[in-house]
Amino acid sequence: MIGFLRFAVIGLGALTVLFWLVRIYARSLRREALEEHWARESAAGVDLGPRDAYVEAGMDDYEHGLTRRLVWLVFLLPIAVFAVVVFVMNYR
Amino acid sequence: MRYVKWAFWTVIVLVVGGFLHYTLPQHDIVRVVGTYQERQDLTDWTRIFWSTPDDQSGTLTNRDVQFIQAIRANGKPMVYRNEDTGWRWPPYFKFDTATLQTQADDLRSTAEAPKWAVVTHYGWRNQFLSIFPNAVGIRPVAGPDVRIIPWVNIVILGGLLVLILLIRAMWRQFRERTIEPLIDEAADKWDELGDRAEAMDGKARGFWARLVGRGRK
Incomplete structure (x- = not known):
């Protein structure tokens, strides 16, 4: 039992670190894409309004969108793999 | 120096390879x-x-x-x-x-x-x-x-490769978006300081010249 707790704490700790890293990374990619889109459209003569306001509005959409929730797969996939491994190893 | 580099990478490959060879299923x-x-x-x-x-x-x-x-x-x-x-x-x-x-x-x-x-x-x-x-x-x-067909090994090694590439991509993004702007900012500050120092230097020189000039007269 202690063994399982130790495994769970270490495993969830590592996943939490990875989760935050991926979350920050994904957000950064989105912001960069918004900035580049604004620059490209502005260069082509399209008026998207002030740069900062455009980027912040885009980030606001992102924070409430579906793609951001996909980052939770960082937790879900390894836990699913763990469950499958335990089942296959001991019950088949 | 080249041999040191080779030796370093050989040791890394041996340790990582040996670890995987011991741990992965066969x-x-x-x-x-x-x-x-x-x-x-x-x-x-x-x-x-x-x-x-x-x-x-x-x-x-x-x-x-x-x-x-x-x-x-x-x-x-x-x-x-x-x-x-x-x-x-x-x-x-x-x-x-x-x-x-x-x-x-x-x-x-x-x-x-x-x-x-x-x-x-x-x-x-x-x-x-x-x-x-x-x-x-x-x-x-x-x-x-x-x-x-060693499916488990294919999946694990593939996953490991994806993880390494992900961490590399994260590091590059962090460097490009966070570290480099900081360095640029620091460089700008440095230039500004340099300009100001030069201006001060010019002023000081003028002052000195005036002083010395006066002294010489």
Whole structure:
């Protein structure tokens, strides 16, 4: 039992670190894409309004969108793999 | 210097490669010829090649370990240990040692009437260190020539590659978006300081010139 707790704490700790890293990374990619889109459209003569306001509005959409929730797969996939491994190893 | 670099990378590759080779599952096609159980002393450094099935076994100086004796398809003998890995490393989460031993006993056969089986295992056999690979699964197969595709290894190594590339991409993004702007900012500040220092220098020189000039007059 202690063994399982130790495994769970270490495993969830590592996943939490990875989760935050991926979350920050994904957000950064989105912001960069918004900035580049604004620059490209502005260069082509399209008026998207002030740069900062455009980027912040885009980030606001992102924070409430579906793609951001996909980052939770960082937790879900390894836990699913763990469950499958335990089942296959001991019950088949 | 070049040799130092080579030596460094050789050591890295050997350590990482050896670690993966020890830990990842491998398949042997074998004929089980027997099983036995033997008391093992676990106090010297080769302890790292044995499992710790549960917390109390971590402090034992010796305990019984089950073994599976087999002849491989190429005719060479192989002995596997059969131990729980529990919740510890490597993460096989194996708790069915007794069941596996029963299955191995059931597949026992002779050279005249062989029953072939695939043993999934990790670890190394070394006669000098008396270490044994740990069997984690066994299943009967049609014959000694069946082809086994190591899906688990493909998935794990693929996943590892994805993880390394992800971390590299994250680092590059961090450098491009966070570190480099900071350096640019610092460089700008430095330039500004330099300009100001030059201006001050000019002023000071003017002042000095005026002073000295006056003095000379």
